[in-house]
Amino acid sequence: MRNSFAGRCITDLGTSGGCGKGSLVATNASAGKRSGWLTFAAIVLFSVGFLRIVSGISYFKNSAAINDLTHGAFHSQLWAWGVWDICVAALAIVAGLALVGGADFLSVGFGKTVAYIWAILVIVQGFMLIGQASWYSAGMIALAALVLYGLAFETVDEGV
Numbered sequence: 466m467r468n469s470f471a472g473r474c475i476t477d478l479g480t481s482g483g484c485g486k487g488s489l490v491a492t493n494a495s496a497g498k499r500s501g502w503l504t505f506a507a508i509v510l511f512s513v514g515f516l517r518i519v520s521g522i523s524y525f526k527n528s529a530a531i532n533d534l535t536h537g538a539f540h541s542q543l544w545a546w547g548v549w550d551i552c553v554a555a556l557a558i559v560a561g562l563a564l565v566g567g568a569d570f571l572s573v574g575f576g577k578t579v580a581y582i583w584a585i586l587v588i589v590q591g592f593m594l595i596g597q598a599s600w601y602s603a604g605m606i607a608l609a610a611l612v613l614y615g616l617a618f619e620t621v622d623e624g625v
Contacts, residue, residue: 502615503573507564509612510580513587514557521550553590556583577616584609584616 524547560583562568563576591606 500615500618502618503564506580506612506615507561507576509608510557510561510564510583513608514554514561517550517554517557521547521554523547524550549590553583553586556586580612580616584613 524543556579559571560576560579563571563579564573566573587605587609591602591609595602
């Protein structure tokens with residue numbers, strides 16, 4: 466099998482050879498592609514970020530639809546839960562923007578660092594709330610674990 470590198474064909478043994486008809490050749494167009502895991506992580510970060518903004522606003526509103534969180538970390542102080550959700554949302558949206566390259570001043574490395582911090586905070590919060598909202602906590606932990614997996618197996622040269 467031969468690969469294309471800088472405009473010439475190289476065989477598996479490293480010797481130069483002609484690219485015959487029907488041989489497998491990788492083009493330079495594939496070098497700009499991003500990994501699906503990094504894109505998945507960015508989509509999850511955006512989704513969770515926007516949902517956390519809505520959740521934070523509902524905490525500020527003191528809605529009756531909120532679960533009983535009196536035994537949680539902030540007890541019955543719903544405004545504190547609102548601030549927490551807005552902060553987690555901000556981390557998620559900034560990390561998502563950096564991962565997709567949506568902001569010129571944010572690098573992919575910065576986005577990965579913020580996404581790691583976000584995932585650790587979400588996992589810790591998931592374990593803190595597992596007694597009050599078990600399915601919500603399990604979903605948060607699973608999504609954060611998938612984001613961690615996507616970030617851990619994405620190499621630096623594959624990113625944007």
